[in-house]
Amino acid sequence: MNFKHDIVIVGAGLAGLRAAVECVEEADVAVVSKVLPTRSHSGAAQGGITASIGNEEEDHWEWHMFDTVKGSDYLADQDAVEIMVKDAPRVIYELEHMGVPFSRNKDGKIAQRNFGGHTSEYGKKPVKRACYASDRTGRVVLDTLYDQCLRHRVKFYQEHYVLSLVFEDKKCAGLITYDLSSGELNLIEARAVLLATGGCGRIFKTTSNGFASTGDGLNLAHRAGIPLMDMEFVQFHPTGLYPLGILVSEAARGEGGILRNSLGERFMERYAPTVKDLAARDVVSRAILTEVREGRSFEGGYVHLDLTHLGEKKIIERLWEITSFVRIYLGIDPVYEPIPVYPTCHYLMGGIPTDTDGRVLQDESDAIAQGLYAAGECACVSVHGANRLGCNSLLDTLVFGRRCGMAMKADISKIEHQPVSDEPLEKAKEMLAGLLYHKGYEKIDVVRRNMQSLMMDYCSVFRDEEGLKKELESIRSLKMRFNDVEIVDKGKNFNYELMEAIELGHQLDLAEVILLSALYRKESRGAHFREDFPVRDDTNFLKHTLVFKGQEVRYKPVVITRFQPEARVY
Ligand SMILES: Cc1cc2nc3c(=O)[nH]c(=O)nc-3n(C[C@H](O)[C@H](O)[C@H](O)COP(=O)(O)OP(=O)(O)OC[C@H]3O[C@@H](n4cnc5c(N)ncnc54)[C@H](O)[C@@H]3O)c2cc1C
Numbered sequence: 001m002n003f004k005h006d007i008v009i010v011g012a013g014l015a016g017l018r019a020a021v022e023c024v025e026e027a028d029v030a031v032v033s034k035v036l037p038t039r040s041h042s043g044a045a046q047g048g049i050t051a052s053i054g055n056e057e058e059d060h061w062e063w064h065m066f067d068t069v070k071g072s073d074y075l076a077d078q079d080a081v082e083i084m085v086k087d088a089p090r091v092i093y094e095l096e097h098m099g100v101p102f103s104r105n106k107d108g109k110i111a112q113r114n115f116g117g118h119t120s121e122y123g124k125k126p127v128k129r130a131c132y133a134s135d136r137t138g139r140v141v142l143d144t145l146y147d148q149c150l151r152h153r154v155k156f157y158q159e160h161y162v163l164s165l166v167f168e169d170k171k172c173a174g175l176i177t178y179d180l181s182s183g184e185l186n187l188i189e190a191r192a193v194l195l196a197t198g199g200c201g202r203i204f205k206t207t208s209n210g211f212a213s214t215g216d217g218l219n220l221a222h223r224a225g226i227p228l229m230d231m232e233f234v235q236f237h238p239t240g241l242y243p244l245g246i247l248v249s250e251a252a253r254g255e256g257g258i259l260r261n262s263l264g265e266r267f268m269e270r271y272a273p274t275v276k277d278l279a280a281r282d283v284v285s286r287a288i289l290t291e292v293r294e295g296r297s298f299e300g301g302y303v304h305l306d307l308t309h310l311g312e313k314k315i316i317e318r319l320w321e322i323t324s325f326v327r328i329y330l331g332i333d334p335v336y337e338p339i340p341v342y343p344t345c346h347y348l349m350g351g352i353p354t355d356t357d358g359r360v361l362q363d364e365s366d367a368i369a370q371g372l373y374a375a376g377e378c379a380c381v382s383v384h385g386a387n388r389l390g391c392n393s394l395l396d397t398l399v400f401g402r403r404c405g406m407a408m409k410a411d412i413s414k415i416e417h418q419p420v421s422d423e424p425l426e427k428a429k430e431m432l433a434g435l436l437y438h439k440g441y442e443k444i445d446v447v448r449r450n451m452q453s454l455m456m457d458y459c460s461v462f463r464d465e466e467g468l469k470k471e472l473e474s475i476r477s478l479k480m481r482f483n484d485v486e487i488v489d490k491g492k493n494f495n496y497e498l499m500e501a502i503e504l505g506h507q508l509d510l511a512e513v514i515l516l517s518a519l520y521r522k523e524s525r526g527a528h529f530r531e532d533f534p535v536r537d538d539t540n541f542l543k544h545t546l547v548f549k550g551q552e553v554r555y556k557p558v559v560i561t562r563f564q565p566e567a568r569v570y
Helices: 014-023 061-071 078-098 137-151 216-223 281-293 312-318 320-330 392-414 423-436 444-458 465-482 496-520
Strands: 002-010 029-033 112-120 125-131 155-158 160-168 171-179 185-195 234-241 258-260 303-306 339-348 359-361 368-374 543-547 553-557
Touching: 002 014, 002 171, 002 392, 014 029, 014 137, 014 392, 029 160, 029 185, 061 078, 061 112, 078 137, 078 392, 112 281, 137 392, 160 185, 160 216, 160 423, 160 496, 171 423, 185 216, 185 392, 185 423, 216 368, 216 496, 234 281, 234 320, 258 281, 281 303, 281 339, 312 320, 320 339, 368 392, 423 496, 444 465, 444 496, 465 496, 496 543, 496 553
Parallel strands: 002 029, 002 185, 029 155, 171 368, 185 368
Antiparallel strands: 112 125, 160 171, 171 185, 234 339, 258 303, 303 339, 359 368, 543 553
16 A cells, blocks of 8 residues: 655654644654554663752753763763753643653652763762653653644554655655554655664573664664664663563662672772762673673672662662562562662664764765654664663653654745655565575574673673674574574564564664774773773874764764863762
């Protein structure tokens, strides 16, 4: 079938829905999502959204900006960070007016709590900056935005999987979707296409990410010739539930939780004497794994997150969801016993390069890819640089989702629908038939597990040249094996095996891009720690990596406005 809209948004997480709400009154807007919209990973966000509204103690956007830039290990573009942190208070009040039920403090104001790396007076002490709704912040914001979309009659193509982007005359003119419920292919033409497809944590064996976080949008753009930026920067969250990887939000430490090794020591005092357990995530993840390596962890390689001193009332009131996870999955009650934790793959700092209005950039000279936009975790504006601070991602999705919506509604008045040939639809049909009817010996699950283990072993918290090179070879041979995958289910209705095969193709491509970016960056910065180059090297590497199709690696400069790079001490 063929459909036509002014604007098509791929992704029903916070970035996609916020953009839709922004432009729906002035344009015909559709949202495509491979999962039911409210199942998007944004709904899993627990901790909160940062804004210097100062409801608990003095705060300023300049301090928020400093922390974000320092947290990014000076790789974030400071013009973009300034836009984000200045806009943050407006975002919170807007959400409140839309109906988000934020938790309140005793004065009846929106409550705020501590989160790692957020400080007052340029690093002097932790500050309460994260606004939250218990530990269900993402859930309530996602539901509220979804309600707003329904109210404004945004058209949803739910459980439609985007197979490819359509370019005509070098301009993005729409996309091809596969309707999971019927197995039908559709061409959706559009004057503007927004990719808001989230992250790719599922490339790694241990991850906090939902099953849908397979990085499709990133690779759709890459296959269409768009470079991917700073892909070596993959964040490991220090407190994944051992051994599952499910997230125990940083809110637990924000509320006073303490990390302890097998000797009972509060080991973060050694690694970050000022902010201790509230240091940035890359710092805490490395600290935990150093404790494990040096033999001060529990058997199996984990440490303890201790909440027992917080008391039942606080734990149940503020950390209810985390508590229920721990009780259900491990049979442990955090009110009385410490929680076993270890680092889990959590967030991709890199992504599709965009300007501060979400327009996709196609090279290091910042040339714009016509008709194509990106926002949220799949985009790289870049506000998180080499390491994202907690609660800055929901903010990023909402600030830049909205700006993208504004840019698209302004731009479409200048863009006509491009006539689209039959070719993209025919190609998609061929691709599906090729996958469905190929006789092979490999299983998706086996290739995927291999990839996930390799990424974990050689490209997670600690990396070095030997491991990265070895893994690159292994991923390339897995790509060959992927070509020999056989799909058993030939059905048309909800053929998840087919969808997973397509996702695996994206994941393998992205694994290669991540490895290449990591191999070429011969320094340590933020989440990218090279054991063979353990020091940050601003002379040679204070720059963004761009990996182009065909695996060509190029660089572009970082925008530095207010804060010159300094040593990063917490
Ligand atoms: C467990 C967890 C807790 C977190 N907690 C916090 C927190 O407290 N604070 C914070 O700031 N950040 C947090 N984060 C990070 C933050 O939640 C995410 O970065 C953010 O929500 C991403 O939003 P998004 O809109 O970019 O994408 P997502 O919410 O991931 O949505 C992606 C959308 O893209 C669609 N999609 C993808 N591929 C396709 C395709 N091929 N075809 C069609 N549709 C497609 C999906 O269906 C989905 O609708 C957390 C992340 C996790 C995993």
